[in-house]
Each structure stands twice: as structure tokens, then as C-alpha cells.
Amino acid sequence: xxxxxxxxxxxxxxxxxxxxxxxxxxxxxxxxxxxxxxxxxxxxxxxxxxxxxxxxxxxxxxxxxxxxxxxxxxxxxxxxxxxxxxxxxxxxxxxxxxxxxxxxxxxxxxxxxxxxxxxxxxxxxxxxxxxxxxxxxxxxxxxxxxxxxxxxxxxxxxxxxxxxxxxxxxxxxxxxxxxxxxxxxxxxxxxxxxxxxxxxxxxxxxxxxxxxxxxxxxxxxxxxxxxxxxxxxxxxxxxxxxxxxxxxxxxxxxxxxxxxxxxxxxxxxxxxxxxxxxxxxxxxxxxxxxxxxxxxxxxxxxxxxxxxxxxxxxxxxxxxxxxxxxxxxxxxxxxxxxxxxxxxx
Numbered sequence: 185x186x187x188x189x190x191x192x193x194x195x196x197x198x199x200x201x202x203x204x205x206x207x208x209x210x211x212x213x214x215x216x217x218x219x220x221x222x223x224x225x226x227x228x229x230x231x232x233x234x235x236x237x238x239x240x241x242x243x244x245x246x247x248x249x250x251x252x253x254x255x256x257x258x259x260x261x262x263x264x265x266x267x268x269x270x271x272x273x274x275x276x277x278x279x280x281x282x283x284x285x286x287x288x289x290x291x292x293x294x295x296x297x298x299x300x301x302x303x304x305x306x307x308x309x310x311x312x313x314x315x316x317x318x319x320x321x322x323x324x325x326x327x328x329x330x331x332x333x334x335x336x337x338x339x340x341x342x343x344x345x346x347x348x349x350x351x352x353x354x355x356x357x358x359x360x361x362x363x364x365x366x367x368x369x370x371x372x373x374x375x376x377x378x379x380x381x382x383x384x385x386x387x388x389x390x391x392x393x394x395x396x397x398x399x400x401x402x403x404x405x406x407x408x409x410x411x412x413x414x415x416x417x418x419x420x421x422x423x424x425x426x427x428x429x430x431x432x433x434x435x436x437x438x439x440x441x442x443x444x445x446x447x448x449x450x451x452x453x454x455x456x457x458x459x460x461x462x463x464x465x466x467x468x469x470x471x472x473x474x475x476x477x478x479x480x481x482x483x484x485x486x487x488x489x490x491x492x493x494x495x496x497x498x499x500x501x502x503x504x505x506x507x508x509x510x511x512x513x514x515x516x517x518x519x520x521x522x523x524x525x526x527x528x529x
Contacts, residue, residue: 188223189213196249200240201303202488203420204496206526208235208253215257217338217365220331227252235525236363238305239280241422242312244488244503246496247526256307256365261287270372272326277307277364281314285402293371294398295324298378301406303416303423307364311355312521313348317405318381322348326370330355331363338365350452351427351521359523377401383408412484420490421481425503426461426518433457439514443467461510461518462486468509478502500527 194211197203209232212223227234233251237243259279264272271293275284281304285296298319308314309321310328328346332339347354355362379385379401387404388396396404414421428449431439436457440446445467447460465471465485472482478494479502481487488499507518507529520529 188219188226190226194253196237196240196245196253199237199253199255200243200245200422201416201420202240202244202422202490202496202499203416204245204490204494204499206245206248206496208249209251211253211255213255213257217258217329217331220363220365221336223252223254224333224336236307238278238308239303241303241416242308242522244422244496244499244520244522244524245526246500246524249525254363256305256363258365259306263291264368269374270370272368272370274366274368275306276366277305279306280304281306281309288369288371289399289402292373294373294377295369295371295375296321297398297402298381298405300402301409306367310346310348310353310364310367311359313351313353313356315351317384317408318378320348320350322346322353324369324371325367327368328355328364329366329368331365333361333363350430350458413487414481414483414489419481420494421487422522424461424484424486424521425488426465426486426506427521428458428461429464429516429518430456430458431516439516443514459516464510464514464516464518465506468506468513470506470509473502473505475502475505480506496526500524500529504529 190212192210194208196208197205214220214223234254235251236254256278258276261275261279264274281302284306285300288296298317302314302316310325313320313322325343328341330339355364384404387408391404393400430451433455436448440448447463449458451458462485470480471485473480477491478498479489481489488503511517
């Protein structure tokens, strides 16, 4: 096995989708889960905290990072078992998420199609419990394999042990304890397709896909995301920056009475409802807001964007403006989805 690749004082501008020109004290490329103990031992010897960074699509660097950035370079994917109608598929943490979606669909396994075109890596998917268009990845995960920093060993956690929640998981709450190394998904050949989410039926109809396949659902989702969300390669962004807030049912109904256009959705939890953060931000007059090179996308009110040379601190200021304005207007406190490093929210 080749040794670790280590570099000091590394630029992170090309390693985060907000294109923030932050720097890390050091960076290490890990090519196998077996190399993780060595990487953490070196970091400890040098007195560096550790940040595992995938594609940088769910992080805002509000300043330079004074520790070690760890990049997982292993990205294998394979079918572990299949029984004709279902399959257990294992993907390494370093694999790009959208590559996995299309890898599974090309082999006739469906389930991930609603999550097409989400940026990031497989390893990030259980941490954030990524979701889109009516599907959360937790519903498809059977096992997560993760490096336990306390014991220095790889452990396998079943779905219940991951303690998934809305855009949440055990790995997110205990982020300093775990490094996700692989994820195993239970997919099927005839899983019911989820096509009822707003915009999806219309897109499928426009495609002439009345009796849609999983591949066509993925295509419809990709078209919707491409139209609604700016391309990070062209305009720095981290996708949806704010979570849709979960509020008590009575509060949701009171808000809908006061604001009849407010979208309210089931939250999947008794007594709670999910509100549209995008609607709240747009109604607060902040869609397309800009302060220098930092702002909110004109295409979608959930997306914080870097128009060129915004610093992480400037982007954070815009995020705080959104939170304060929505709270003053609606009494709802929005929470960011990405991890914010270098400053408190």
C-alpha cells in the first residue's frame, strides 16, 4: 500500500463549492480506510484537529481552517448480494453521489432516482441524511461502515443505530467521533416510484413519460434541479443553505391563516409540520438579494451564492441577514444546512 500523501498550507478554494478562498494548515489524501489510524496519529502528533472533506458541497469556511483536512480517495462500488428483486449495494465514502445514483440505475436497481444530481460524496449522504423530492436516503440505507476514532477500529452500524432524523444523524451529532468509510443500500428492481412531489408529475408529462421508469424519474429530477439551482461550477453555492423548518402543527396553521400562500407539508413526525424556507425567504424580499459578491440566488431563495470573490465571512453575514429578517417577519428561526467553520452562526 502506498503511503499517505501529506501537504502543508493548502488552498481550499477549489475544494468547496462556494469557492471561498480559505486555506488549511495541512491536507492528507487517504486511499484506503486502513490508512485512517495513521492519518489521525500524524494529526495528533502535530497537534491538529481533523476535518473530513468530500466535495465541499456542504460547508462554509468563514475563515481559514487551522487543522488537517482529510480527503477520502477510495471510491469502489459493488453489489454484495441480490435475490432477483432486491440487492444490497456497497459504495465507498469517496465515490461521488451522483455517480452512484447512475451506477445503480444503469444496472436496473431503483430507489436513489429522486436523489439524482445532489452534489457531494457517498460518505456525506448518511451524515446529512440527504433528501429531495419526497425521498430521504435513510429509507434506503441498511448499514453504515464508519471509523470509530475512540477505538481506532472500523464499526458497522445498522439503520437504527444511525439515529437518522430530518437532515440529521448520529454521525452529524457526533461528528468528531466518526469517519464514514462506506454505505450499504438496499435497492430493488420494482420499488414503487415516488413521483408525487410538486413539479415532478409536470416534468414527466413534459417528457412524454406517462408510465415513467426510474431512469426517467432521475432525468426529470435532474432537469428540475438544473433549472432551479445554479451550477456550482459557474456560480459558487452549496445548494440549499437553509433547512425547511419543522414547527408545531398549531403554529403552522396560525401562520397559514395569516399568510394563505404559505406551503405546509407533513413532517413525518406527530404534531409537527414542515414549512417552506424558500417561500419565507422570498416573501421577506430576499430572493436575489446581494451585498457585494455575496448574496441569495435569483433562481432559488434557499441558495446562498458567491458571485466572484466573496469571503466566507461576507457569505456568513448574508446568511445572518436572512435569518434575522425571516425571524422578524414570521417568528421562525431558520437553520443552515451546511457546516460552518471558523465562526459561530
